[in-house]
Amino acid sequence: MKFSVQNILENQDYQLIPLEEGDFESLYKVASDPRVWEQHPNKDRYKREVFQNFFVGAMESKGAFKIVEKATGNVIGSSRYYDYNEDDNSIFVGYTFYGTESWGKGINPQIKKLMLDYIFRFVDKVNFHVGKDNMRSRTAMERLGAENTGEQKVAYFGEPSRTNIVYQIKKENWL
Template identity: 40%
Template sequence: MDRQPVLEGERYLLRPLAGEDWAALYAVASDPAVWEQHPMHDRWRAEVFREFFDDALAKGGALAIIDTRKGDIIGSSRFQALKSAEDDEEEQSSVEIGWTFLSPNYWGKGANREIKRLMVGHALKSVDRIDFRVGESNWRSRIALEKIGARQTRRTDLAKYQGKRVLHVVYAITREDFASGPLGRESLGD
């Protein structure tokens, strides 16, 4: 699977994140409202975001999200944790889509939906399932995932941040879910 594609929709372009994107992306990420429900709620701080940004570049799979009408970077998302069927305990190939954040100016206006439709549609050409890992108390993201047809699984992930335990719940979209769900119907023009 190409984890660094160029994907273009009606209003948004996704392209590989580059080092030169730091200033424009940090201008979005420096708004504390972006991270208020996120488990890593201090990512608005320059030194914390710098680690996040550098990690995104080092691991690959990170995409800049651009509003094609304005030409502005409005956020970022990633493809991570690519697994073949042999690697996965559920015997499905999968990739995780996550680390997504958008400028609050784009919340509730269809941006996340179009971005996820592009990313999920691209990934499901190569894998059987998309996973989304989200902080248990990040209701904004959880509701957004449910609106695009993702289903909460029984899988969870426990991490630590600043010495505290952080529980993540895992949502998924399979090829079948995509085809019959809201994103797949939009791809077909319904």
């Protein structure tokens, strides 16, 4: 990989800051609401010990961010780059979640735009794993213009395999 997936990315309202070990408590505060995970394949991530595993996976990915609202300084969620494929010149974006107070405010499209605008300088395709029954996230992918390329069993870090829909955006189709 000849690029960094851990640059600070920002727009007028939000910053994506590389995740650090000391961010666990502020991120868990957001993740501890069961509603955050109700459509996710792994519905018990609101539990501290389950989220701890998620956080370890985020740190080991070396591509995870905390999402910070600039006006308040509050951590409102997380996302990451992962599974770079040099042969296919592609990468995944995902493991994204936001606290419920951030829902319905147009934040996700802004965050995805920051991530996609940056990463498309280096790759030709960006893929996304979305839980098969996660209609909220599936709708968000379709609004971004991502194409449903089929189903795939995905084993999240330290968690059982679940059926996901794989979405893809190609560089030439990104706005």
